[in-house]
Amino acid sequence: MFTLSVRSDIRSVSRALSDLARKQLPFATAQAINATAARVKEAEQENMRKVLDAPTPFTVNSVAVKKATRANPVALVYVKPVAAAYLLPYEIGGTNKLNSHALLKPISAKVNQYGNLPRNLVKRLTGKPNVFVGKIQTKAGLVDGVWQRTKKTRGKRAGLKLMVKFEDAHVVKQRLDYRGVGKRVLAATFRAELDRAVAKALASAR
Incomplete structure (x- = not known):
């Protein structure tokens, strides 16, 4: 003040x-x-x-x-x-102040008109059988976040899709x-x- x-x-x-x-x-x-x-x-x-x-x-x-x-x-x-x-x-x-243990950065998850994740989206996502939270070793390094298991389609192998990435607070x-x-x-x-x-x-x- x-x-x-x-x-x-x-x-x-x-x-x-x-x-x-x-x-x-x-x-x-x-x-x-x-x-x-x-x-x-x-x-x-x-x-x-x-x-x-x-x-x-x-x-x-x-x-x-x-x-x-x-x-x-x-x-x-x-x-x-x-x-x-x-x-x-x-x-x-x-x-920046975190409202949870990590900053939630949307990757392939849908966001609202303000670019933010809808409330309780992570909870809803992790309630699906093909979605999990964890750390995965990628070409860019170890990535912590919400992952979706994708199905094999024509010309594309089954794999993992990063929905939401967990990041630390930044300046x-x-x-x-x-x-x-x-x-x-x-x-x-x-x-x-x-x-x-x-x-x-x-x-x-x-």
Whole structure:
């Protein structure tokens, strides 16, 4: 979590306001903060789509906002805990987080539209009599994964087909720069949102 302050903008606006407008400032400030937080959320989601390889809706929609109020003019743009756990290396570096004992890399198994294995696919595959989990010596070395025994067909011998390969965690190269995105949106957005919110609050107060 990181903090971005807009106190200097609020003080600057406050000095130029009349007494009536200054009374409306707390409400307008909360409105401006929330509008800016919504912009930050959208920017973070769009950045995820650019940086990550076909992120799922679950990942993109993990960015959420806790709104500010007049009494507590602080908005929180955050990533929900489950997604934050596996997205953290894309912010600070390190190896990708594994949800199991190994990274499951689809080889000939069908994947969904996001390039991921459907939930419980490995369990369903290994429930078939011609599929097993194990390590097989290949030309490329020892390969651990889910294998399917194939039948002999015309012009093709019976053998083994790798469905899913088990790999170790690897170093993450992409960077989301969550903090940088938030700072840039705040700098470009908040003051205009505050001016707009003050004008709207004054119009309604007259």
